[in-house]
Amino acid sequence: MTIANTGATGNTDSTDRAERAEQLRNDLADYIKGWGTFRTPRVEAAFRAVPRHLFLPDVPLEVAYGRKPVVTRRAADGTSVSSASSPKLVATMLEQLAVQPGQRVLEIGAATGINAALLAELVGPTGTVVTIELDDDLAASATESLEAAGYPHVEVICGDGALGHPDHAPYDRIIVTAEAWDIAPAWWDQLTVGGRIVVPLRLHGSGLTRAIAFDLHQPDRMVSTSAVVCGFVPMRGTTEHAEHHVRLTDDVVLKVDADDLPDHAALAQALTHPGQEHWTGIQVRHDEPAEHLDLWLLTTTASRFGRLSAGSQARTSGLADPAPRWGGAALYDAGAIAYLATRDINDETLELGVIVHGPDNTKLAAHATDLLTRWDSARPSQPTITANRANSTPRPNTAAAHIIRPHTAITVTW
Numbered sequence: 278m279t280i281a282n283t284g285a286t287g288n289t290d291s292t293d294r295a296e297r298a299e300q301l302r303n304d305l306a307d308y309i310k311g312w313g314t315f316r317t318p319r320v321e322a323a324f325r326a327v328p329r330h331l332f333l334p335d336v337p338l339e340v341a342y343g344r345k346p347v348v349t350r351r352a353a354d355g356t357s358v359s360s361a362s363s364p365k366l367v368a369t370m371l372e373q374l375a376v377q378p379g380q381r382v383l384e385i386g387a388a389t390g391i392n393a394a395l396l397a398e399l400v401g402p403t404g405t406v407v408t409i410e411l412d413d414d415l416a417a418s419a420t421e422s423l424e425a426a427g428y429p430h431v432e433v434i435c436g437d438g439a440l441g442h443p444d445h446a447p448y449d450r451i452i453v454t455a456e457a458w459d460i461a462p463a464w465w466d467q468l469t470v471g472g473r474i475v476v477p478l479r480l481h482g483s484g485l486t487r488a489i490a491f492d493l494h495q496p497d498r499m500v501s502t503s504a505v506v507c508g509f510v511p512m513r514g515t516t517e518h519a520e521h522h523v524r525l526t527d528d529v530v531l532k533v534d535a536d537d538l539p540d541h542a543a544l545a546q547a548l549t550h551p552g553q554e555h556w557t558g559i560q561v562r563h564d565e566p567a568e569h570l571d572l573w574l575l576t577t578t579a580s581r582f583g584r585l586s587a588g589s590q591a592r593t594s595g596l597a598d599p600a601p602r603w604g605g606a607a608l609y610d611a612g613a614i615a616y617l618a619t620r621d622i623n624d625e626t627l628e629l630g631v632i633v634h635g636p637d638n639t640k641l642a643a644h645a646t647d648l649l650t651r652w653d654s655a656r657p658s659q660p661t662i663t664a665n666r667a668n669s670t671p672r673p674n675t676a677a678a679h680i681i682r683p684h685t686a687i688t689v690t691w
């Protein structure tokens with residue numbers, strides 16, 4: 278009797294749960310659609326098909342179908358090392374990737390397996406999806422979830438994604454779902470000419486990560502078709518790259534490139550000088566596509582670039598209030614620091630300015646405001662990013678900023 282009752286209730290519960298999941302899945306797809314993120318019906322259909330909750334069995338349905346990333350593993354210091362990425366970002370990157378039915382796709386960073394399932398929907402029954410995960414237990418649970426959700430044909434490999442998976446190469450598409458410092462040699466080798474890779478590439482030691490869609494034009498040359506601001510957990514394993522943080526006060530930190538370390542004491546001293554505000558009169562609407570301004574500053578400045586992060590105490594006390602919209606973009610020299618600041622003009626518009634600290638800051642202040650004036654006259658929206666394999670001959674381009682990585686020379690033009 279007890280057993281029969283439990284069974285009946287269990288069936289009703291699981292039917293209710295499946296219906297609720299479907300409702301939430303469609304709500305999430307509607308939300309992403311509302312942002313205009315879906316550009317092709319197939320990506321939208323994939324989102325309406327993949328049962329995310331089966332890949333996130335330990336969280337409530339509302340969280341599995343929520344709008345935020347779901348962290349599934351943290352390092353001992355609390356930083357996130359694995360997650361189900363933000364659904365809107367996943368949709369954006371799948372649109373960038375432009376997967377076609379029947380294609381061979383390699384994913385780096387399986388995590389829960391959700392994105393691999395979406396890829397399986399996009400390639401259809403005649404395509405191939407291989408996904409690589411560094412952690413063996415995550416790879417095992419992604420395999421189980423993919424089977425349970427009806428995608429047993431997705432191949433999950435446990436290993437270092439920087440090595441790719443030569444057995445099924447070449448691939449028409451590669452998607453990297455952890456932040457990369459370089460385009461690994463295996464990705465160059467295993468992507469077919471004419472194919473596309475989407476990779477969240479960290480363009481500076483301080484951050485500035487862009488999900489870049491690159492088309493492989495020649496075996497040693499890729500050119501971007503789009504670049505989207507994003508944040509990701511970093512790649513671990515052989516291609517790991519540490520961030521370098523310089524603490525200037527208890528709650529003000531300058532993130533810099535490890536190859537370009539500042540005079541710590543001089544910059545900490547600079548911050549003790551009251552900030553001088555230089556408002557430029559340059560107005561930016563909140564909805565304007567100006568998200569690459571920080572990258573523009575990095576690639577045009579003659580000074581050194583970093584990102585200033587200030588805690589609430591520093592902000593409210595007026596010690597440092599960098600513009601969060603551009604990740605605290607800052608320029609610094611031997612004894613002065615200048616950071617991008619904003620103030621509201623009205624509900625729709627803000628004004629750009631620079632706040633400069635340090636005893637001798639005139640030159641840096643003039644340089645920073647001049648850069649903003651130059652940005653304003655061009656208002657470049659999307660950069661073109663070219664990647665040349667490091668052992669190939671870089672193409673000279675005087676209007677380009679060069680970012681050199683062990684295996685790739687990257688140039689950014691506007």
Ligand SMILES: C[S@@+](CC[C@H](N)C(=O)[O-])C[C@H]1O[C@@H](n2cnc3c(N)ncnc32)[C@H](O)[C@@H]1O
Binds near residue numbers: 393454
């Ligand atoms: C943000 S999660 C991936 C999100 C996932 N694709 C999804 O469907 O939402 C990043 C994953 O990359 C994995 N990872 C990090 N370094 C890796 C590497 N070198 N090779 C393979 N996987 C790696 C992490 O363990 C983590 O699970």
